[in-house]
Each structure stands twice: as structure tokens, then as C-alpha cells.
Amino acid sequence: MDFNGLSIDQAPPISAPLRFFLTAPLFAILAGFLVLFSDPEILRTRFALESIAVTHTITIGFFGFVMLGALTQMLPVLAGVKIPNIEKVAKYTHLSLVFGLVFFILAFIDDNKLFYLLAMVGLGVGFLTLISFIALSMQDVKNFTPTVKNMAISLFFAFTSVLLGLMLLGEYVSQEIGSIHMFLANVHSVWGIFGFAGILLIGVAFQVLPMFYVAPSFKEFCLSKVAKIISAGLMLWLILNLFIPSYALVAKIWIATFFWAFATTAWLKLNKRKRKVSDITIWYWRVASISLSTGSFFWIFDEYFDSQYTVLVGLFFGLGFLLSIMMGMLYKIIPFLVWFHLNGAGYMSIPTMNEMIDKRLSKLQFFMFLFSFGGFVFSFFMPQFLWFFALSFIISMVILEYNIVTCALLYAKIKKTKPDFDMSAFK
Amino acid sequence: MNSIKDFLTQDHRRCDEIFALMEEKANANLEDAKEITQEFVTDMEHHFQMEEKVMFAEFEQKTGMTQGPTAMMRHEHEQMRGLMAQLLSSLEEGNKDKFMGTSETLMILLQQHNMKEEQMLYPMAQQHLSAEAERIVDMMQSIVVE
Numbered sequence: 001m002d003f004n005g006l007s008i009d010q011a012p013p014i015s016a017p018l019r020f021f022l023t024a025p026l027f028a029i030l031a032g033f034l035v036l037f038s039d040p041e042i043l044r045t046r047f048a049l050e051s052i053a054v055t056h057t058i059t060i061g062f063f064g065f066v067m068l069g070a071l072t073q074m075l076p077v078l079a080g081v082k083i084p085n086i087e088k089v090a091k092y093t094h095l096s097l098v099f100g101l102v103f104f105i106l107a108f109i110d111d112n113k114l115f116y117l118l119a120m121v122g123l124g125v126g127f128l129t130l131i132s133f134i135a136l137s138m139q140d141v142k143n144f145t146p147t148v149k150n151m152a153i154s155l156f157f158a159f160t161s162v163l164l165g166l167m168l169l170g171e172y173v174s175q176e177i178g179s180i181h182m183f184l185a186n187v188h189s190v191w192g193i194f195g196f197a198g199i200l201l202i203g204v205a206f207q208v209l210p211m212f213y214v215a216p217s218f219k220e221f222c223l224s225k226v227a228k229i230i231s232a233g234l235m236l237w238l239i240l241n242l243f244i245p246s247y248a249l250v251a252k253i254w255i256a257t258f259f260w261a262f263a264t265t266a267w268l269k270l271n272k273r274k275r276k277v278s279d280i281t282i283w284y285w286r287v288a289s290i291s292l293s294t295g296s297f298f299w300i301f302d303e304y305f306d307s308q309y310t311v312l313v314g315l316f317f318g319l320g321f322l323l324s325i326m327m328g329m330l331y332k333i334i335p336f337l338v339w340f341h342l343n344g345a346g347y348m349s350i351p352t353m354n355e356m357i358d359k360r361l362s363k364l365q366f367f368m369f370l371f372s373f374g375g376f377v378f379s380f381f382m383p384q385f386l387w388f389f390a391l392s393f394i395i396s397m398v399i400l401e402y403n404i405v406t407c408a409l410l411y412a413k414i415k416k417t418k419p420d421f422d423m424s425a426f427k
Numbered sequence: 428m429n430s431i432k433d434f435l436t437q438d439h440r441r442c443d444e445i446f447a448l449m450e451e452k453a454n455a456n457l458e459d460a461k462e463i464t465q466e467f468v469t470d471m472e473h474h475f476q477m478e479e480k481v482m483f484a485e486f487e488q489k490t491g492m493t494q495g496p497t498a499m500m501r502h503e504h505e506q507m508r509g510l511m512a513q514l515l516s517s518l519e520e521g522n523k524d525k526f527m528g529t530s531e532t533l534m535i536l537l538q539q540h541n542m543k544e545e546q547m548l549y550p551m552a553q554q555h556l557s558a559e560a561e562r563i564v565d566m567m568q569s570i571v572v573e
Contacts, residue, residue, distance in 0.1 A: 077539055077542075077543075078542070080543075080546075080547055143546055143547065143550075145546060207542075211535075211538040211539070211542070212534070212535065212538070214443050214444070214446070214447045273447075274443070274444055274447035274448075275446075275447040275450060275451075275534075276447070276450075276451045276454075277450050277451060277454045277527070332535070335532075336532065336535045336536075339532050340536070343506055343509075348509065351528075352513075352524075352525055352527075352528025352529050352531065352532055353528050353531045353532045353535075354524060354527055354528030354531055355524070355525075355528050
């Protein structure tokens with residue numbers, strides 16, 4: 001029998017998740033600058049090269065980095081498995097992804113063949129290696145809880161979405177955009193957002209709403225069926241698009257309905273939470289619930305307007321839903337990890353989680369973000385104001401980065417001192 | 428028959444509820460939270476000792492594993508005892524920020540500890556000790572906390 005799950009060594013070194021978490025806001029800041037210096041009219045079209053650059057700076061640079069970083073941390077704790085060589089794997093895949101993404105952004109700004117190729121190599125190696133290592137470790141899972149099942153399903157969508165992304169990049173390298181390019185790009189984005197990110201975050205919600213807020217557990221139906229139903233919807237959506245595109249809306253309604261139902265359920269669970277004390281992580285969950293509901297409706301609505309509003313849908317799903325939840329979770333996870341690793345190493349006098357991040361700063365960060373998010377939606381109709389909200393978004397992300405760096409520096413500072421207890425006997 | 432897993436899991440939920448009440452009271456007024464904090468600490472200690480003195484001991488004897496999962500759980504109990512001592516000292520000092528920060532840390536540590544026990548250790552214990560489950564639950568119920 002494998003007892004790894006119960007060992008302190010099981011937790012990966014703090015460097016594995018932290019390097020991803022520290023990088024994510026930097027890419028969000030970069031995305032803000034890209035928006036600031038782009039022509040707002042161009043950003044309203046989804047397939048413009050500049051739009052692709054901005055979108056991926058957020059989707060890969062923030063969402064991808066946070067989700068992969070979180071998986072390296074959560075999988076050992078939630079599923080009791082060890083990702084082999086995680087310290088090295090995290091280090092090199094992180095480097096590869098940063099390298100790939102930087103060239104990705106440069107490539108789409110400059111429409112440069114060599115840069116497209118370098119992006120393809122960096123992102124391909126980084127994503128596929130890390131996803132494979134995580135997937136391999138999942139073979140050892142003895143007890144598939146609903147959250148772990150969702151993780152496994154989301155990894156499948158991550159993998160396919162990455163492969164499709166690489167194919168699409170390949171077409172830019174050869175500068176031969178095939179006739180099904182748009183179709184593949186649609187599958188890539190819908191599976192990436194709903195399959196990888198959406199299903200993963202639903203799984204995480206199953207675990208963290210009861211755990212962090214003492215909210216009632218999700219119902220058995222929700223726990224065991226929702227991820228499968230959404231996956232079936234995503235498959236159906238693909239098949240219908242391939243063979244009878246005029247009916248693809250049915251699958252869209254299917255997917256949107258279940259995401260909307262999840263958003264509503266999460267909202268109600270939070271209302272019923274026993275832990276009444278409120279903090280910005282709860283506010284972030286609230287924003288995410290509202291945005292996910294609104295986004296789901298807009299996604300359907302968009303169908304009747306010849307996809308004119310796709311960028312707006314992307315804003316609600318991307319910034320309102322995904323970015324909000326991820327930021328909320330970072331505020332919980334990072335201070336805890338710092339405390340956990342220091343305490344495990346024998347340090348007893350550690351600042352409390354609330355002392356690590358200045359609450360006023362995290363509140364300011366939240367409101368700046370909310371203001372920018374609302375502003376981006378507004379700028380969709382009034383593009384001349386976009387630069388202003390790009391600036392406030394940048395400020396919000398700078399504060400987020402500052403808050404995370406503060407925790408990391410505190411960890412490094414305390415780690416340099418001598419521990420109160422020698423824990424080597426426990427190793 | 429009350430299984431070891433169900434019995435201890437229910438006790439986790441009970442402690443969670445007291446925790447939530449304690450935090451709510453402390454957030455409103457730290458002075459008012461003294462009694463319930465004491466209740467929380469006492470109940471947690473009771474739970475720890477039910478495990479350490481009865482269930483873990485039986486498990487270790489049956490399986491011969493003293494350095495396995497139970498050693499890790501004991502270590503985490505110690506971590507939580509440390510945090511609970513900090514809760515009490517911040518009450519003495521009247522330091523609300525420290526109290527809320529400590530309770531936040533304790534909550535996450537406690538929840539991931541519970542998860543490991545409920546999803547891994549308790550099912551294992553149930554498997555190895557099922558024949559004696561009733562006796563063990565009885566012993567846990569009648570334990571005197573030191």
C-alpha cells in the first residue's frame with residue numbers, strides 16, 4: 001500500500017508552484033501593455049494577429065501558468081500521488097513555457113516565421129512535458145475523488161487543446177493557413193476554456209468551497225456527473241460542427257446551461273456557508289459566479305448576432321470568471337504554502353497568513369481589477385476609452401504581483417535564519 | 428453499527444461548525460470569543476486524543492506500521508496544537524489581527540489534514556480494524572482527555 005499521500009515529503013517543494021504563480025501576473029501586466037499600445041478597433045476582431053497575441057498572453061501566461069502551478073501542488077495533496085522529479089520538471093517546463101510564450105507574443109506582433117517556430121517549440125515542449133508528467137502520476141491514484149476526476153478530464157482537454165494550438169501555430173510557420181484553420185481555432189479555444197479551465201475550476205470548487213469557507217458540499221449528482229455531462233456536450237459540439245453545423249447551437253446551449261447551473265450553485269453554496277467571515281477571496285468568487293452566468297447567456301446570444309460579440313463573451317469568461325477565481329485562490333494558497341513549508345521546516349515564529357499580505361492592498365487590487373473589467377466591457381462599445389482601463393488593469397496586476405512577491409521574499413528571508421527546531425529527524 | 432470512519436468524520440464536521448462560530452464571534456468582538464475558543468480547543472484536543480490514544484494505537488499494533496501515516500498525522504496534530512496555543516495567546520493579548528490570521532492558517536491546515544484522514548487513513552483503518560470497530564468506537568467515546 002502506498003502511503004505517500006500522508007507524508008510531508010509528499011508536498012512538492014514550494015518552488016514548483018511558486019515559480020508559476022510569480023510569473024502569471026507579469027504576463028498579465030504585459031497583456032495590459034499590449035492592449036495599451038494596440039489599436040482598439042483591431043482588438044474587437046478576434047482573429048486579428050494582435051488580438052491573438054493579447055489573448056494568449058492571458059490564457060497561457062496567466063491561466064495556463066496558474067493552473068499548471070496549482071496542479072503540481074494540489075495533485076499530491078488531493079490525490080496522494082507524487083509527480084516524479086517535480087522540482088526539475090517544474091523548473092525546466094516553466095523556462096520552456098516562458099521562452100515559448102515570449103516568442104509567441106513577438107511572432108504575432110511581428111508576423112515573423114522564425115518566432116512562430118520558436119514559440120511552437122517552447123510551448124510544445126513545456127506544455128506536453130508537464131501535462132505528461134502530471135498525467136503519468138495520475139496512474140497511481142487509488143481514490144478518485146470528484147475533484148481528481150475533474151482534474152483528469154481537464155488534462156485530456158488541456159492536451160488536445162495544446163495539440164490543436166501547435167497545429168495552428170504550424171500553419172503560421174509555413175504561412176499556409178488551411179481552409180479549416182478557423183474551425184480548428186474554434187475547437188482549440190472552446191475546449192481550452194471550457195474543457196481545460198472550466199472543468200478544472202469546477203473540480204477545484206467542489207473541494208475548496210467546503211474546505212475554505214465551510215460551505216455545504218455539492219450534491220452527489222453535481223459531484224459525479226457535471227464534468228461528464230459538460231465533456232459530452234463539448235464532444236457533441238465538435239461532432240455537430242463537423243457534420244451538421246446548423247445544429248451546433250444545441251450543444252452550445254447544453255454546455256452553457258451546465259456552466260450557468262454551476263455558477264448559480266456555487267453562489268448558493270457560498271450563501272449557506274457556515275464561515276461567515278468575508279474576505280476578498282469570497283468577493284472574487286461572487287464576481288466569478290456573476291460573470292460565468294452572464295458569459296453563458298452572451299455566448300448563446302452571440303450566435304444570433306453573427307459572432308459580433310465574441311470578444312465580450314471572452315471578457316466575461318476569461319477575466320470575469322477564470323481570472324477572478326484564480327486570483328482569489330492565489331490569495332489563499334500562497335500565504336498558506338509559505339506558512340506550511342516554513343512550519344514543516346521547523347520555524348515556529350512565522351507571521352500569520354493575514355500578516356503576509358496587506359489587506360488594504362489586496363482590497364485595492366480587487367477594486368482596481370473590478371473597475372478595469374467593467375471598463376473593458378464598456379470599451380467594447382466605446383473603444384476610445386480602452387487605454388484608460390488598460391492602465392488600471394496594469395496597476396491592478398502590479399499590485400497582485402507585489403502581494404505575491406512579498407510572500408515569496410518573506411519565505412526566503414525566514415528560510416535564511418536558523419529554524420527553532422531541527423526537523424531533520426522527521427525526514 | 429457505527430464505523431470508525433463515520434464516527435470520526437462526524438466529529439470533524441462538528442469541530443468545523445464550532446470553528447465557524449468561534450471565528451464569527453471573534454470577528455464581531457474578540458472578548459466574546461473566549462468561551463467558544465476554549466470549547467473549540469478542548470474539542471479538538473479530545474478528537475486528537477481519541478485518535479492518538481485509541482485508533483492510531485490500534486492501527487499501529489495491527490499493521491506494525493509506527494512510522495507510516497499515523498506518524499504523519501501525529502505530526503500535523505502537533506502543528507495544529509501550536510496554532511491553537513497561538514489562538515489562545517492572541518486572545519490573552521487582545522490581538523484580533525493575530526487571532527484571525529492564526530485561525531485562517533489553522534482552518535486550511537485542519538481541512539487538508541481532515542481530507543487526508545477521511546480519504547486515506549480512515550478507509551485504511553476501517554479495512555484493518557473492521558472486526559473490532561465497535562469496541563474501538565466505544566473506547567474513543569469513553570476516553571478521558573489529559
